[in-house]
Amino acid sequence: MPSLGADMEAGTLVEWRIRPGDGVKRGDIVALVETEKGVIEVEIFASGIVDSILASPGEKVPVGTVLATIRVEGEPAEAAAPSEKKPPEVPKPAAPAPEAPAWIAPIREARTARPLASPVARRRAEESGLDLSSVTGTGEGGIITLADVEGAPSRIEEKAKRSLATADQLTAMRRAIAAAMTRSKREIPHYYLATPIGMSRAVAWLREVNLGRPVTNRLLYSVLILRAVALALRDFPEMNGFWLDGAFKPGSGIHVGIAISLRQGGLVAPAIHDVDKKDLEELMRSILDLVNRARTGMLRSSELSDATITVSNLGEQGVETIFGIIYPPQVALVAFGALTEQPWAENGMVGARSVIMAGLSADHRASDGHRGGRFLSAIDRLLQEPEKL
Amino acid sequence: MRTREELREVVLRVLGRIAPEADLKALGPAESLREELDIDSVDFLNFMIGLNAELGVEIPEADARKLSSLEDCISYLLSNAESR
Incomplete structure (x- = not known):
């Protein structure tokens, strides 16, 4: 059972997507688990063949418990690894698994007879987690x-909706947020800095770029902000990672958690992976997809466990300055206020400019205010040249 | 050509995919979608992309403000959705 956030203690197995003998490759979705953050798709962390399944649907399982064992190529059967406390190490293969071995496809094909469906229907069904065999073709x-x-209600959507709607779920999420935020304020010596960032260039550039784009390809200013934060982080690695066991551990990549408020209450901050390596179009698609899945109740395990920093864009509701609380064990959070029109002096002249307030909350154990200030300046500089983002 | 009623159904279906928890039956025709359903700019872009996928309608950015209520959406789609 993976840890899907600092304060998760257990999860309830909802269903398996695999059976013993199935071939799996790293990143495949193998199970659905219900947590205080809703129903989560659990991805497998290694490739191999499913050896045994040790937990049944409906069972509430503590974090770190072995749910299933997989066998990597060349490893004999029954080589179940011992259970460990640290979730990413649950049945760890002895050797790095080969990427996507050729025998995966035939095994998966053979499992179910494919119902007749048009390619676009099949793709949509996959996207929405709908089992095609439950659909009547017309x-x-x-x-x-x-x-x-x-027209068919997605089984998973319904399941997720049902579970999210319950008061229990909300209470559980409230409790999880309470635990994480209390721990943060108890353990993390926060320092806070804020700086107004001129956004006129970025806004004008976006307007021009969007003019010629179809709606499916349109960019929002939040994508520029996200990208600017990620690029700035390359020069400020001490903001990107975790404080663990009395020391800073840098993140393995720039995986930015996006704070997303849920309308029924609570919030989640799932990660977009490798934000610094994605272009604006790809990032925008990721944001659209992530926000939709967060609010309709289906996130993936890696999205909930991998964030190395959090970005909040609460400002859309109109507040100008935000100082967030760091999500432990991360060491920084950058929050953006509302995009507003403000009087702005430049070169001895005052004019009206689009301005956004960037607020940094950072862990004083991992960095100092001087570096924090330079980090915000770097984000500012990047946003002045939107065409280079 | 789709009728007002058909377009209304499409709009509500797309909204339902973005805000499944919302009580769309209680949504008044002239009420602000953003206010009533508490949807933000990302949701709203997803909404326009959904309308595009369902109806093939291309909504220029400048027209986004014409989609502020359910009634506005239907009127806009009536004059734009199938006159391409």
Whole structure:
């Protein structure tokens, strides 16, 4: 059972997506687990063959418990690794697994007879986690069409909705937030800095770029902010990582947690991986997808456990300055206020400019205010040249 | 050509995918979608992308403000959705 956040103690197994003998590769979704953050898709961390399944649906399982064992190529069966406290090390393969071995595809194909469906219907069904065998096709010869898929209620969506709607779930999420924030304020010596960032260039650039773009390709200013933070982090590695066991451990990549408020209450901050390596279009697609999945209740395990810093854009509700509370064991959080029009002096002249307030909350054990200030300046500088982001 | 009622259904279906917890039956025709459903700019872009996928309608950025309520959406789609 993976830890999907600093204060998760246990999760309830909802269903398995694998069976003993199945081939899996790193990143495959193998199970659904219900946590205080809703139903989460659990990804496997290594490639191999499923050896045994040790937990059953409905069971509440403590973090760190072995749920299933997998065998990597060349390893004999029954080589179940011992259970450990640290979740990422649960049944760890002895050697790095080969990436996507060729035998994976046939095994997966053989498992179910594919119902007849148009390619676009199949893709949509995959995206929404819908089991095609539960859909009645109305197309020629009973083929499943896009309309059939869209008309069918997704099993997972329904499950997620149901679970999110319960008061228990909300209470559990409230408790998890309370625990994480209390721990943060108890353990992390926060320091706070804020600086107004001129956004006129970024806004003008976006307007121009969006003019010629179809709606599916349009950019929001939040994508520029996210990218600027990620690029600035390359020069400020002490803001990107974790404070663990009395020392700073840098993140393995720049995985930015996006604080997303949930309308029914609470919030989640799932990560977008390697933000510094993605272009604006790819990032925008990631944001659209992540926000939608967060609010409709289906996130993936790696998104909940991998964030190395958090960015909040609460400002959309109108507040100008935000100082967030760091999500432990991370060491920094950058929060952006509302995009407002303000009088702005430049070169001895005052004019009206679009301005956004960037607020940094950082862990004084990992960095000092001087570096924090330079980090915010770096974000500012990057946002003045939006075309280079 | 789709009727007002059909367009209304499409709009509500797309909204339902973005805000599944919302009580769309209680949404008044002239009420602000952003205010009533508490949707932000990311949700709203997802909404326009959803309308585009369902109806093939291309909504220029400058027109986004014309989609502020359910009634506004239906009127906008009536005059733009199938006149491409």
